[in-house]
Amino acid sequence: MKENELMLTSLLDCERIDLAVKARELTPEQERQFRQMKARRAQGEPVQYIIGKTDFMGIALVVDRRALIPRPETEILVELAVSNGKALRQDGKLNVLDLGTGSGNIAIAMAENISHAQITAVDVSAEALTLAKMNAKTRGVHGRIRFIGEDMSVYLKATSAEARKFNIIISNPPYIPTEELARLPADVRNEPRTALDGGHDGLHFYREILKYAYTVLSPDGLLALEIGDGQRNSIEKIFAQYPQYQRVEFFKDYVQTDRIVMARLSETF
Ligand SMILES: C[S@@+](CC[C@H](N)C(=O)[O-])C[C@H]1O[C@@H](n2cnc3c(N)ncnc32)[C@H](O)[C@@H]1O
Structure with missing residues (x-):
């Protein structure tokens, strides 16, 4: 998945397949959050820290700046x-x-x-x-x-x-x-x-x-x-x-x- 898609699926708590429909219906608050995510990414923060999760051997883990x-x-x-x-x-x-x-x-x-x-x-x-x-x-x-x-x-x-x-x-x-x-x-x-x-x-x-x-x-x-x-x-x-x-x-x-x-x-x- 592309990084923007990863951020959006995380923000909207949906699957990639649902994005085409859901992304068109972003609320003003969701739009603000998405802009913030993109700004953090532009500063070099890894996308996994921004969405707060990653996958390791099929295991969903929380990740952030602590590790x-x-x-x-x-x-x-x-x-x-x-x-x-x-x-x-x-x-x-x-x-x-x-x-x-x-x-x-x-x-x-x-x-x-x-x-x-x-x-x-x-x-x-x-x-x-x-x-x-x-x-x-x-x-x-x-x-x-x-x-x-x-x-x-x-x-x-x-x-x-x-x-x-x-x-x-x-x-x-x-x-x-x-x-x-x-x-x-x-x-x-x-x-x-x-x-x-x-x-x-x-x-x-x-x-x-x-x-x-x-x-x-x-x-x-x-x-x-x-x-x-x-x-x-x-x-x-x-x-x-x-x-x-x-x-x-x-x-x-x-x-x-x-x-x-x-x-x-x-x-x-
Ligand atoms: C390369 S990371 C690996 C983290 C994780 N196991 C992984 O595979 O993604 C190395 C880890 O060693 C820890 N570490 C660094 N120095 C250490 C030390 N002297 N004793 C114990 N742990 C240490 C770091 O805090 C970090 O979590």
């Missing part, structure tokens, strides 16, 4: 984690850790697609967590997601000191190098900086996650991460520092860019 807008590439990450992780622990609970949950898209999709999954969702942003909790409640999966407001490194370090283990660790961490942030398109610059800034080379969170993930994964566990453009070689080098990770595999996105990396702790699982 990153979930991207289609992240659906590939979740689909791979679901298809590779679903078979684990079928006779019990599958413990999933989502690092940097944002709007809650990954945690909610994992909960909805794996009925025996219990999710721990961590984010340093209190605002994002409020949004994620609301989305989880709307989707009826809040009872299976534990939300934790903490820095992911602090959380991983503390958890590695406990004996608790996760069967899947999944994350779409911030991965844009700091100095590239200013050059991003206006739409993206409207999204929270905390959701984008991956440190000086964009790799800060991969170093942190790989440093601790093997200590909190179960022996049959799966690590699944989204990665940024051109980061594959650097991430392979970080993996090479940790012989604990086996079967490090990369997967491409819809435009044939390496976008996902998955690893396990054992050759046999």
